[in-house]
Amino acid sequence: GQQLNQSPQSMFIQEGEDVSMNCTSSSIFNTWLWYKQEPGEGPVLLIALYKAGELTSNGRLTAQFGITRKDSFLNISASIPSDVGIYFCAGQLWEYGNKLVFGAGTILRVKS
């Protein structure tokens, strides 16, 4: 089945630093999504990407849809304590309908 490899598994960074995480897949996707999950909550959508090569920003977050359609990255600039959480990438392929395939997540901790 489809699998997403997300890295790094966890990060412990200093407040103010930039963060980068990525996802790769052996399969192509039509849509890449990035979510953030906090304890006791469901994932919340941060950024959605629809076209190969697309670069999209949402405040301090920037994400790109890889040219091969098999990868995506998320950057967070000037991290702040409230960025703490688990970040998930997710892919969607039209042939499989609207269901999402998720990576295992990147745990982000910020030291202030």
Place this chain on the structure above:
Amino acid sequence: GAGVSQTPSNKVTEKGKYVELRCDPISGHTALYWYRQSLGQGPEFLIYFQGTGAADDSGLPNDRFFAVRPEGSVSTLKIQRTERGDSAVYLCASSNGGPDTQYFGPGTRLTVL
């Protein structure tokens, strides 16, 4: 407005028992999804409803798992003869469009002793 709600928030049961988990989607959302999230993992797709019918149930792990959405709104995920391996957070999401419009509920944490 109200988001997706799930009840109960926590459920502890014994091996072999039957459980029902409920999802109330955002009003007017036609699509509803169930995912399962094990500790340290991302959500894993179980089943997707469009209206009242299950459009894709390919993620249900076995026939102990069943879900219904009789009136196209509230959905119930039913697990028979629970096993310890069923312990996880069960997430529900609803949508009124494409994959980028799935809004997740807070989940039900199921613990099977």
